[in-house]
Amino acid sequence: MGYRLSKIYTRTGDKGETGLGDGRRVPKDHPRIEAIGEVDSLNSQLGVLLAGLAEAGLGELIEVLAPCQHRLFDLGGELAMPSYQALDTAEVERLEAAIDRWNEELGSLKNFILPGGSMLVAQAHVCRSAARAAERRCQQLNALEPLEGVGLAYINRVSDLLFVAARIIGRRQGVDEVLWQPAPKPEA
Template sequence: MRIYTRKGDQGQTSLIHGQRVPKNDLRVEAYGTCDEANSVIGLALSFLDKEEWSEKDAFLDQVHRVQTILFHVGAELATPNDKEVTWKLKQKHIDELEKQMDVWDKHLEMLRNFILPSGHSASSALHMARTVTRRAERTVTALNEQEEVNPLVISYLNRLSDFLFVAARYVNQSLGGTEIPLKADV
């Protein structure tokens, strides 16, 4: 399969089912930002020892599942409203995030104040993925003001950013990274 098609050379791209839209269309921005978040999650995982982390609470399995679902969320966003979505986000996907956060949270020190994104490289990359996910959520919210979006997509992205925050803390603590508390006086 050839990667390049030359069809986007004039600033247009195709949604699922072939509808052409400008590359700066809000729908394209929404699924593109989900793709960006997914890539940053992949970057975070590249800093972890695969053998150690595949056994640790099935961390890699959990995060790879999130990446897969996030890819499908992007596909759902790339499908025009008048076309059938072949895969739809469900409440169970949000519930899975919450359940996993509860498991990891039991191992974490209670937060007493805000923390700066820092520590181990994997943790810092997960914090970056969290901020990209928040941008995706804002973009999808703006898209939803123009045309209807599955409300579970907004909820999933909101919960995913929380999930990535907890994952970043879990990784940081597991690898001996330091959480730097936010100082009120600057």
Template structure:
């Protein structure tokens, strides 16, 4: 099987056996989830902490499920995202948050390479979330996806702070115009 079909050369793609435009909101939504997955993969590639990698790797698998779910909202046989994952995220966030200094101001995204990549993944996650929410106002979307993506962005933020803490890199606080 070839990687190219030439079908997309006219701006069309196949969405669950149905021909649709490549700028269809559903195609855009799962495309952004794919971009998020790639950003997490890049983070894993550069991360030197096994504990962070162990958290991120299963998320990549989850995001394939999320993408499939977005591509086929009516699919009965899909392995839809398990809401238990959100509870697992919350537990991880709470455990890590206890190790971090209190957050009293906004912080600038950055710091270590891993933290910076996690912040980038977080912003991609937020964009995907906005577009999934917009899609959900027009078409059926599994509501568990919205909760999952929202909590994932919280987890990515927490992991970015954690990565900086591991390397003793101070967060840069933003206090407004100064």
């Protein structure tokens, strides 16, 4: 890592453009920048979740989720520098192993669940929905400029992991899942 920012503002983006790692300048609403922004937003929300998990003493979950922050930063790098590849299938497999391990403990889902029950469960669902938004933005970019590597699979697996993490957090906290209740049928 040779290049470090010595000045936070550069004024190069004042007219609505930003630079990519390959030297291109693109509008700040370019699909690539939108994808980078959604991944960054997810990473920030994940930071809030990790802080809450630390306060709650849920270290096992931190061990699984904390590396995701670093890999999401890597994904942002891949999006900013199209020829750069940081993620690999081993990281996707790591997430799948955690999902399988937690899911085995949880058992089958018998009903739809809502985001709630505790602040940590709800925050995990906020992260999950942010992951889905990032995935949609990455897919929009992929339709215009095909993405190399496993980034799309990775972001998809992160959202799956966060869904299962929300459930396991509730279990660790002794909090019941908030089950969806269908709207009552109107009387005839």
